[in-house]
Amino acid sequence: MTARIDVVSIFPDYLAPLDLSLVGKARQRGLVDIAVHDLRAWTSDRHRTVDDTPFGGGAGMVMRPDVWGQALDAVLDPGGGARPSGRVLLVPTPAGEPFTQRIAEELAGVLADGGQIAVACGRYEGIDSRVTEHYAAHQDVQVREVSIGDYVLNGGEVAALVVIEAVVRLLPGVLGNAASVVEESHGADGLLEHPSYTQPPVWRGLEVPEILRSGDHGRIADWRRERAVERTARVRPDLLAAHPATVRAARKGDAEVLADLAAATFRLACPPDMSEEDMAAYVREHLTLERFRGYLRDKHRWLLLAEVAGAVVGYTMSIAGEPVDPEIAAAVPTRPTAELSKFYVRAALHRSGAASALMDATLATARERGLPGIWLGVHGQNERAKRFYRKHGFARLGGRTFTVGSRRESDDVMYRTL
Numbered sequence: 553m554t555a556r557i558d559v560v561s562i563f564p565d566y567l568a569p570l571d572l573s574l575v576g577k578a579r580q581r582g583l584v585d586i587a588v589h590d591l592r593a594w595t596s597d598r599h600r601t602v603d604d605t606p607f608g609g610g611a612g613m614v615m616r617p618d619v620w621g622q623a624l625d626a627v628l629d630p631g632g633g634a635r636p637s638g639r640v641l642l643v644p645t646p647a648g649e650p651f652t653q654r655i656a657e658e659l660a661g662v663l664a665d666g667g668q669i670a671v672a673c674g675r676y677e678g679i680d681s682r683v684t685e686h687y688a689a690h691q692d693v694q695v696r697e698v699s700i701g702d703y704v705l706n707g708g709e710v711a712a713l714v715v716i717e718a719v720v721r722l723l724p725g726v727l728g729n730a731a732s733v734v735e736e737s738h739g740a741d742g743l744l745e746h747p748s749y750t751q752p753p754v755w756r757g758l759e760v761p762e763i764l765r766s767g768d769h770g771r772i773a774d775w776r777r778e779r780a781v782e783r784t785a786r787v788r789p790d791l792l793a794a795h796p797a798t799v800r801a802a803r804k805g806d807a808e809v810l811a812d813l814a815a816a817t818f819r820l821a822c823p824p825d826m827s828e829e830d831m832a833a834y835v836r837e838h839l840t841l842e843r844f845r846g847y848l849r850d851k852h853r854w855l856l857l858a859e860v861a862g863a864v865v866g867y868t869m870s871i872a873g874e875p876v877d878p879e880i881a882a883a884v885p886t887r888p889t890a891e892l893s894k895f896y897v898r899a900a901l902h903r904s905g906a907a908s909a910l911m912d913a914t915l916a917t918a919r920e921r922g923l924p925g926i927w928l929g930v931h932g933q934n935e936r937a938k939r940f941y942r943k944h945g946f947a948r949l950g951g952r953t954f955t956v957g958s959r960r961e962s963d964d965v966m967y968r969t970l
């Protein structure tokens with residue numbers, strides 16, 4: 553049985569776009585049967601009235617249940633048994649449940665099994681509430697009131713177009729490339745999509761990221777995942793609740809990931825007035841792939857990676873051993889000791905829980921190594937980081953100065969027992 557969609561509206565012409573593009577093609581190819589009906593066909597008075605004033609008073613008009621009942625009985629034929637695989641009465645309303653990709657998938661499932669969706673497009677103040685109540689009581693009709701967003705439209709037609717387009721493109725055979733559905737925003741991984749680029753490689757001075765032209769598919773997949781996680785964290789942090797941060801020890805093969813991450817995050821800990829050149833020079837000299845390879849071989853160091861949804865978003869590096877700086881060595885009260893030397897999380901992920909997970913794992917590893925205390929240096933002006941360290945039990949022990957490029961900088965030295 554062909555999937556069937558009926559739309560009932562007082563403005564059937566509003567639904568004309570259903571003849572166009574992919575939905576229009578799907579109809580032509582017989583993948584879905586869509587019919588648009590004029591609600592006024594079911595009125596019985598001379599003026600073809602569909603609305604009346606609200607009981608209880610108030611502004612605006614409400615659509616009459618008797619007219620809607622006639623229309624929906626005709627369109628849905630409840631109890632008629634013609635659609636054993638499911639009948640859905642879909643009512644767009646700003647007071648409905650938020651329409652999501654999950655609901656689109658459920659509705660596409662109903663259609664793919666030869667089911668039916670009838671969309672009732674309200675106008676004015678909406679449809680008399682007894683209409684949904686009545687059809688919800690029918691065993692073979694599922695009523696779904698959905699909102700396409702937190703704003704108010706004049707009528708349900710645009711919402712109907714939104715829902716139908718989102719659902720029909722999921723039907724088997726409608727899209728040429730089925731993989732494009734899987735890889736999109738709001739897909740199975742619950743992330744927004746990574747940014748996309750095509751020809752030309754340089755446009756108005758803006759270059760396509762070099763990695764996408766590298767041909768290295770493994771690194772491209774990692775890069776896309778990182779960008780997807782970053783974008784989701786920035787734009788829709790609520791979606792990341794489904795992806796708690798995890799922490800693991802860095803392995804030999806992670807040197808490249810670490811060097812990339814270190815280069816991308818180093819500036820986060822720099823004072824705001826530090827020059828690009830100074831920062832770039834520091835990254836070139838100190839945060840190289842070779843350095844990280846060496847760090848990963850060094851038994852006195854432990855490097856941890858934080859991952860969110862499979863993307864590396866932060867790292868720490870700690871070093872067990874005597875502080876090189878004699879002043880710090882004199883100030884640190886316990887022996888043996890360790891330095892939390894690097895602690896970086898991508899800016900967009902600062903509120904994702906990744907930093908706390910990294911800190912917990914870093915301190916736990918220090919305890920496992922039998923270390924009674926750990927110290928760190930944090931830029932004196934980096935109030936955000938200092939707050940974070942204080943929250944995790946560190947207190948100020950003293951200060952130190954160091955050089956980045958041409959500048960003298962000063963750090964706070966902080967310490968905590970374990």
Ligand code: SAM
Binds near residue numbers: 646674
């Ligand atoms: N009085 C209604 C309320 O406050 O919930 C608003 C009615 S609205 C002016 C008229 C019609 O537009 C609704 O019955 C519904 O069909 C449609 N509509 C408006 N905003 C919508 C939204 N965000 N999502 C889905 N449908 C919407």
